[in-house]
Amino acid sequence: MKRLGISVSLILAILILAFSVLSVFGYSYYVGDNKVTVFKGFGSIDWGVDVNGGSKIAVKAASADEISAVADVVRDRAAKFGLTDHQICVDEAKGQLELTVPQSLDCDFSAEEVAGFLTSYGNLTIRPDGSYTNMTVDSSDSAAFVTPTGSTAETILITSDDVSGSSWFEYVEDKYSYYYLNIEFNEVGSDKMATYTNADTGTYYNKAVSIWLDDRMISNPTVSETIDGGTLSVSSDSMTQSKAELYSAVISAGKMPCNVSVVSVTDVAPLANNISDIIFIAGVVALAAIMVFMIFRYRLGAFAGIFAVLLQFSGVLAVITRFAGEGRTFLLTIPGAAALAFSVMLTVLSFALMGERMVSELKGGTVVGTAISTGIEKSRKIILDMSVVLAVVALMGMFMFGTSAFTTAIFGNYTLSGVYNFSYVLFFGAVINLISGYVVPQLMLRSLQSFSKKPSMFGGAK
Template sequence: MKRVGKPVFFIVALLILFLTYSATFGIKGKNGDNSTTYIKGVSDIRWGIDINGGVEATFSPATSKKATKEQIDSAKSIIEVRLTTNHITDYELYSDYNNDRIIVRFPWKNDEKTFDPESAIKELSATAMLTFRAGDEYTTVTTGSDGQPVYKTPKGETASNIILTGSDIKSAKSEMYQDQTTGKATYQVGLELTESGTKKFAEATEKMQGEIISIWMDDVRISNPRVNEVITDGKCSIQGNFTAAEASSLANKITAGALPFKLTTTNFSTISPTLGSSSLHAMLIAGIIAFAIICVFMLVQFRLPGFIAIIALLGQIALSFAAVSGYFPFIQSFTLTLPGIAGIILSIGMGVDANIITACRIKEELWAGKTLDGAIQKGDDNSFWAIFDGNITVVIVGVILMAVFGPTNILSMLFGASTTGSIYSFGYTLLIGIVGNFLFGVTATRLMTKSISGFKFARNKWLYGGAAE
């Protein structure tokens, strides 16, 4: 067996424990009077309607003119984009063409305290309109919740000279490109304009080379790029040393502002949860008790490999919650429904199974007369494909559930948006859990086992299930 350095056990274990702590509690700080979240934890998870309840809102065009079916569909599509870009998958969205209405149901925010439906629907920015304006003149500057300045209310030429509106934007997406100066990979926002937008933008960029065209959502500036060249083909990019998260956020804001008309909220109400927070609390207690029982079983039955398996399981659980809370900057927060919790539980069960298979194989090799190093290596080799075959089939199922039951697909028409969103949540958490199983239950477990076996106190075969020495 190829030995793994002794410090590896402690390094891997400490990294897993840090992930577990930070993914559970998050890391927050104070910037003056403002609270800043550096790393999101479990408290930042947005729970689904079935657990936390939510809001029902009805949107209508802010005009007396009859809207066309195409306009209603366009507005509905933009609202759906706003929901999905915020990873709100547990929603229902309907169109009423006869009465010019769009009806949406979605869960409360994770930190909701007032449970005011009128305030909650502002998260969708239903009345926000996107504009590209000449110059970068503003009236006031305030400080946002993240401590960064927020520029509000255009003035002067910026207020009067509107170059493009949201309806002129065909698409906006985050893109990676290589900086020609530094050679480093960085991010930008790629824009594609409509036919009318292309013509207007070509005229503006020809006149404003070297000047700023600022981008506003209602009266809040969201970007202020400078024109570097004349753009005549309707395709351009916004560059500014963006991170992946910043580029994605800006692209989402631009896309979300492309409404064909302003919307007003004509009706809103609250939705009661089918389970409620008390059920969530009960599930939490049950989960802690179940995990404690699993830990005792693994320690008694498998001794040292069982102890290592417990550490690996903590990492897998932490990764599952980190993937839905917004812990990673490149993965936004995700609506966690009851089926989503079921996906996490199922994947944890498969993680336990993977560790048991490996521990049993090592134990069998020891009783067959192998040396400790030989038993660990042979046990790892013999168990890998059994674990791989069992997990890869679940990966395929998870991918299919996400692809087929995603927020927008043909099955949404057959089963309804709420059903597909719930199934999508199950597929997502199941897939993340299996990825965590390979990362922690297979890779991390084996590194820690080979590493700790190099210590003299851990060379006794009894610790691995063999005969006492």
């Protein structure tokens, strides 16, 4: 086995330690009053209903058949919004549906407003001008213009029946981000928009139009060119990424098959207070205990295991927080947190397989270099098989209980958030373990033998 210099361990240790600090604490700075988040940490995690509570809205339709169809639309909207933790209860006898969404959402709307959008009628209309009756302030302190009036109320140019879908995109200029909502028209809608906005004959060319979602105006642009490509891109001063995501989800899923009325809106309490703090403290204590045990058992060799565990924990945490990504984090529930703990134990087990074989060889009189090589070789297949099998099982769980197109085709728009949460975190934990549970410890063990060749320094007899 080729020996590596001690510098390999030092470089790996510094890189892993730096990554761990950033993944746990994150990094952000301020430009004026605006906070710019570069890396998201543990404190940025969006927690599920079981951890931070949520908001529950109850809506009512006229019949059992109608409320079942309403439930399908709500599930589709929640899936398109990426709401992996939500609860839908349907009472067909009462023609009533209850939707619960998490309180902890990195969103410019409150949980109550999100629930309201997901259960709203959701009819998109494009109207002339932009006259409104009232102005309110939403939970992001942005002006919300509601209820069209005058010619805006009297004339409807486009409805949801003319729309085939929606998406959003980010436009960056001079380091500032602007978010746009794409409205995609079907053939009928495309023809209407091309006629309305024709530069030569269009009634609304060079004039203001307004885009409404039910009775809320979401944009009030001026038509400056012919819209004949089947897509309209709009924005507003208050358009943010989360708002664009939510509008797009509601529009893409289509309007409700019937009108629904709101019965009640209530808060839902978490399972216990300060669960996220308890999870963090328990995780720190568990990691510390594991590290102490490793040092007593493997001595110098333990540092390979310690940094492997740190990499596994911070790597899976980075996946959950979407470390350097835009927008919301993965919505973590207690089952997801359990999968994070399981992923860390997977790396502990992987290193233990390697370390115990190494210690056994050392106690049998084998020299350090050979003992390390044997430990690496004898544990390789078990570690790889274990990681691959768990990744496949977790992937099956994600497919069966997730929100992918594959799942939708077989099971419909159904999400069992606890199983999906556990499977999602476990899948990435198993994949990352291929690096943190095998590649990193074997590199560091091969490097650490350059520091000492005494068997006692690696858990052997003195």
